[in-house]
Amino acid sequence: MGFMSFFLGEKKSTASVAKERLxxxxxxxRNGRGASPDYLPQxxxxxxxxxxxxxxINPDDIKVHMERQDDLEVLEVKIELPEGRKP
Amino acid sequence: MGFMSFFLGEKKSTASVAKERLxxxxxxxRNGRGASPDYLPQxxxxxxxxxxxxxxINPDDIKVHMERQDDLEVLEVKIELPEGRKP
Incomplete structure (x- = not known):
């Protein structure tokens, strides 16, 4: 439930721009079990x-963001979908 | 930054179980642009x-959760990684 409100909150802040997003x-x-292979980029x-x-997807419309803290690694990819995608 | 603290908070609540998770x-x-094909399950x-x-991945260790609200559709997949994965 928590993540739903997180996305809804983020959506609200950009509601004026009528873009479709993924x-x-x-x-x-990792829980401190030592170095795992860093396969996230691949x-x-x-x-x-x-x-x-x-x-x-237009490669220019992809924003990638990665953060590490302690044993947690989070990769975020935001994609703006092109207009006029409807059949 | 927001999502990082979200995951850190969620991690803390289950810190007693030393599992590796993805x-x-x-x-x-969607921004109200009508019905897009529902490709999320596939x-x-x-x-x-x-x-x-x-x-x-053990299929039993995968938990899938989907929520819809207004024009927002969120799919969440939680995977517990098996023990002893280290080489």
Missing amino acids: QLILAHE LQRELLAVISKYVA | QLILAHE LQRELLAVISKYVA
């Missing part, structure tokens, strides 16, 4: 490739 | 297939 967040919690590329099979 | 959230904001399957190339 947002992907991948969070990896995984991110593959996830974007999958998404682009379903929606037309 | 969480995927996909949010689709997209979700493909995203999981990509993730399982990188981490060993």
Whole structure:
């Protein structure tokens, strides 16, 4: 439930711009079990490739943001979908 | 920054269980432009297939949750990674 209100709040702040958006967040919690292979960048590329099979994505409209804190690694990808995508 | 603290807060509440976790959230904001094809379920399957190339996933450890509100559709996938994954 928490994440729903998070996205609703974020949506409200940009409601004036009538764009369609897709947002992907991948969070990896390691729990201090030592170095795992850092596969997130490669995984991110593959996830974007999958998404682009379903929606037309302009690479310029993709914003990627990664944060690390303690054992938590969060990758955020925001995509603005192009206008006139309706059939 | 907002989503980072969201995940950190969620992590804290389950810190006693030393599991490694992966969480995927996909949010689709339609902005009232009519019915788009509902590709999220199929997209979700493909995203999981990509993730399982990188981490060993037990299907029993995957929890999928979807919510809709107004023009916002949020898909959440939580995965508990198996123990002893270290090389």
